[in-house]
Amino acid sequence: MKNVVEVKKLTKEYKELKAVNDLSFEVKEGEILGLLGPNGSGKSTTINCILSLLNFSEGSIKIFGQEMEPDAYKLKEKIGVVFQDVAVFEELTVIENIDYFCGLYIQDKGLRKRYVEDAIQLVGLEEFKKFYPKQLSGGLLRRLNIACGVAHKPKLIILDEPTVAVDPQSRNNILDGIKTLRDQGTTIIYTTHYMEEVEILCDRVIILDRGQIIASGTIDELKKLAKLEEKVTVEVMELDSKYIKEIGEFKNVEDVTYHEGILLITYKKGKNNLVELMDYLKNAKIQYNKIFSERPTLNDVFLELTGKELRD
């Protein structure tokens, strides 16, 4: 598959701070790439560099095999961006706003009208066409912001934390919209610090911390990288420390913790881990309310790789 975006050895410095440090990655055609990282990890900086909104000290960036330059207008036609901050005209209605930003790309009036309608439908703002931004709730405003960025049907869409501070309803709507775009063949770069979103949405993930890639790959690959396969949680009222020690000696077990009635066991790899554990608990006559096994989340991966939580 073709590379839509190629970033090589990108470094961006603000005085002493290296906001982005020797970053290399590519985005393949038709995929959703997640850029995951905590606040200040350099996500927005990376995106602004890709769009050549920022000068960077070192590295090279190619989009559709071409270098991004201020007057590469043909190239710019193929790109749509949704910035982290809402950027719309207070004086224009929803539909006028989308029409204006779409008009920066598309001159043909008839075509634009269709595109604007499509964008409104994509984010589900049909009922709010004539509303002014200050009449919209935060979630709806975010949706408008997205519609303004993608109305011209670009081949590559870059979204910078489009769901920050958004209610669940709008968030689902936004995520559905992004999936729709992907299904239409659009390549997407998606920035967030919510790992759930990445798990639902992204084909591939890059985890950033302090401007550096600490891990990248598909979600499965990442989980393997962290050497975590399975996570078993057991609700137990009381547990002698003797048992904890014994469970810790099972094969495949990576770690055991017991805290406020929750027994948490992480496994490296292997089969029948859950069955083995249940047998053990039965033989030892330990009473438990609930037992369940789950695949570890990206948060666990992040925790494993950096020793800190992804969310603060």
Added chain:
Amino acid sequence: MTVFKTFLKVLKSCKGTIILYSAILIFFAVFNTTSGDNTTNFVAEKPDVFIINQGEREGITKNLIQYFEENANIIDIKNEENAIRDALFYRDINYIIYIPENFREDFLDHKNPTIEVKSTGDYMASLADMMLERYLKLANIYHETFASEEEIIENLNKTLSEKLEVEVTSKLDTDHLTQIANYYNFANYSLLAGCVFVICMVLFSFGRDVVRKRTIISSMNYKKYNRKLLLSNGLFAVSLWAFYVLVSFFLFGSSLFTIHTIFYLINSLIFTFCALSIAFLIGNLVHNREAINGIVNVVALGSSFLCGAFVPTEYLPDFVLKIAHVLPSYWYINTNERLKTMEVFNFENLKPIFLNMGVVILFILLFVVMMNFISGKMRKTNS
């Protein structure tokens, strides 16, 4: 939606404020016209002049003094430096004429003697100034044609008295000219306030960081986009000017059919462009919607007060006028004031007006350079 259409939408959201500024102007103008009849009567008012004659009161010297005795109030004060300074300061006198000892001889010898004067610089003083200038000019002209002093004086007096009659008949127009000048002076406020407010709002709406970012990354040519925005703003400023001109025609009607009007229009148009450049400069500096109103008031009201848009300049203290020199409004208003009393349009008389216009144009250039410097600097700190 095109840039221009969106510009109009933003403009529409400012319409309340524009109407307010215009209403203030029109209200002022109407108030000024209806109360204008009982204000100034130029024939009745004569400048207070103090003449120090160091020579003999004979011949042309005598005639010159007589001319002032007839057309001005001759004030007698002590010929001491302190007394004179005080009298000038308290406006007991507007004008002092020092006739040198050998004025008469030098004049008859074609030596072009100079008469020194001191003046308060106000309107009355400029009247006296005009009288003296006219007298000397005519005297020189007749000296070319007539040899004897008697003939010169005879012809001089004839012409001067004729001239005076003309002045009497043109009295009504001077009233109107004052009103028109006042209107255009006041337009200083409305033009400045209107331009600065609207353009700041527009630049704020189009220029907020993220909207600008969106524009930069779009496939719209950024230079073309900027040109469109600049053009839209320019069009607005010129329309505002045209509207105020239209209003002035509506208010003053046929009294505007004089040469003065052409200069009022040119002057105010140049000033409109100056207001435009000020607005762009401020719009580039201010990125806060709430601050815009305050800044409009400081800039428009402040410079209007300092430069005499509301209060005639002769009532303003000297130090205020000195400060006002650094503001373009001063030069704009100064031109209006000069036009108000202009009788003859020749190069000599128009020179200070062209100079004033030149100064305003220099201000425009200065603001444009400053704006480029600032926006260039801001672009650098952004990256």
